Amino acid sequence: MSTTPDILLDVRDVQLSFGSVRALKGVDLHLRRGEITALVGDNGAGKSTIVRCMSGVHRQDSGEIVFDGAPIDFRSPEDARLAGIETVHQNLALVEDLTVWQNLFLNREITRGVGPVALLDRKAMRRQAQEMVSTLAVNVPAVDSRVRRLSGGQRQAVAICRAAGFSSKLVIMDEPTAALGVQETARVEELITKLRADGHAVLVISHDFAQVMRLSDQVWVMRGGRCVAGRRTAETTGEEIVALITGAKES
Ligand SMILES: Nc1ncnc2c1ncn2[C@@H]1O[C@H](COP(=O)(O)OP(=O)(O)O)[C@@H](O)[C@H]1O
Ligand SMILES: [Mg+2]
Numbered sequence: 001m002s003t004t005p006d007i008l009l010d011v012r013d014v015q016l017s018f019g020s021v022r023a024l025k026g027v028d029l030h031l032r033r034g035e036i037t038a039l040v041g042d043n044g045a046g047k048s049t050i051v052r053c054m055s056g057v058h059r060q061d062s063g064e065i066v067f068d069g070a071p072i073d074f075r076s077p078e079d080a081r082l083a084g085i086e087t088v089h090q091n092l093a094l095v096e097d098l099t100v101w102q103n104l105f106l107n108r109e110i111t112r113g114v115g116p117v118a119l120l121d122r123k124a125m126r127r128q129a130q131e132m133v134s135t136l137a138v139n140v141p142a143v144d145s146r147v148r149r150l151s152g153g154q155r156q157a158v159a160i161c162r163a164a165g166f167s168s169k170l171v172i173m174d175e176p177t178a179a180l181g182v183q184e185t186a187r188v189e190e191l192i193t194k195l196r197a198d199g200h201a202v203l204v205i206s207h208d209f210a211q212v213m214r215l216s217d218q219v220w221v222m223r224g225g226r227c228v229a230g231r232r233t234a235e236t237t238g239e240e241i242v243a244l245i246t247g248a249k250e251s
Contacts, residue, residue: 006032006033006034007030007031007032007033008031008032008033008067008068008169008170008201009030009031009054009065009066009067009068009170009201010030010031010065010066010067011027011028011029011030011050011053011054011063011065011227012028012063012064012065012066013026013027013028013062013063013064014026014027014028014050014053014060014062014063014064014065015027015060015061015062015063016049016053016058016060016061017061022225023046023049023225024046024049024050024053024060024225024226025224025225025226026063026225026226027046027050027063027222027225027226027227028227029050029220029227029230031170031201031203031218032201032217032218033199033201034196034199034201035196035201035202035216035217035218036192036193036196036201036202036204036215036216036217036218037201037202037203037204037216037217037218037219037220038203038204038205038206038212038215038216038218038219038220038233039051039203039204039205039206039219039220039222040205040206040207040209040212040219040220040221040222040241040245041221041222041223041245042223042245042246045222045223045224045225045245046222046224046225046226047174047205047222048174048205050222050227051087051172051174051203051205053065054067054072054080054085054170054172054203055074055077055080055085055087055172056074056075056076056077056078056079056080056081056085057077059074059075067083067084067085067170068083068084068169081166081168084167084168084169084170085168085169085170085172086162086163086164086166086168086170086171086172087163087171087172087173087174088156088159088160088162088163088171088172088173088174088176089174090174090175090178092155092156092159093159094147094155094158094159095147096146096147096148097146097147097148098146098147099143099144099145099146099147100129100133100140100142100143100144100145100147100150100158101125101126101129101130101143101144102125103147103158103162104125104128104129104132104143104158104161104162104165105125105128105129106162108166109125110124110125110128112124126143126144129143130143132161132164132165133161135165140154140157140158140161141154151184152179152180152181152184153180153181153183153184153185153187153188156176156177156180156184156188157187157188157191160173160176160188160191160192160195164195164198164200168200169200169201170200170201170202170203171195171200171201171202171203172202172203173192173202173203173204173205174205175205175206175207176188176192176204176206177189177206177208177211178207185211189211189214189215192204192215193215204216209238209241209242210238212233212238212241213233213237213238216233217232217233217234218230218231218232218233219231219233219236219241221241221244221245221251223244223245223247228244228247228250228251229244229251230251
């Protein structure tokens with residue numbers, strides 16, 4: 001399996017405990033290049049924890065995660081980002097009082113000059129932000145708008161745009177549409193599909209089975225700190241996924 005070239009990320013027997021809580025009891029799953037992969041499971045199943053192991057927030061106690069051919073050894077989310085793994089967190093981590101372009105370049109500002117006299121290159125950042133937004137055909141009013149004026153869907157779009165815009169190989173999203181209405185959800189789903197078309201692998205945690213069936217190529221089911229089943233989306237049904245989540249059906 002490790003030599004299969006279309007596998008971008010391979011999680012092998014990953015275990016992690018928080019004190020006496022065994023959050024991950026040996027997780028095995030993999031993501032393919034050019035695919036949208038869904039991760040589903042009840043609250044407390046370990047979804048966010050395994051994702052945080054991929055994105056440099058946690059380090060597993062045992063097992064390994066192979067990304068793009070090499071075992072990862074991230075000391076921080078910044079390390080994961082540099083390796084090409086971007087995460088859109090549930091709270092989005094946008095700064096309300098800054099503009100869209102300022103948020104897109106937060107912590108990766110473009111500067112002119114060197115050393116102590118380096119200046120922020122606002123013009124370059126605004127121009128690039130405009131390009132990023134129009135490339136993804138995001139429905140955002142203007143890169144000069146302050147984030148506090150944007151709707152939930154527009155904020156999600158900005159966060160996705162930021163994750164996709166810096167040549168990332170994998171974009172991870174934890175419940176990207178949980179707080180959105182029907183129309184905004186449809187727009188965000190379009191964006192996720194666009195990411196795949198642009199060559200990103202995408203991992204989506206979702207509780208919305210209809211969305212999982214619409215969007216994903218592959219589904220992994222977690223229960224009680226383990227990945228209990230994996231299915232090609234085209235070969236399963238929402239009913240089977242629910243049964244696997246609750247344990248009514250074993251894999
Ligand atoms: N930082 C933490 N400290 C202690 N326990 C945690 C921590 N993060 C998660 N857990 C526990 O690990 C288990 C898995 O949680 P989580 O990954 O958040 O599940 P999910 O995202 O599937 O709802 C739960 O029992 C949760 O309480
Ligand atoms: Mg979670």
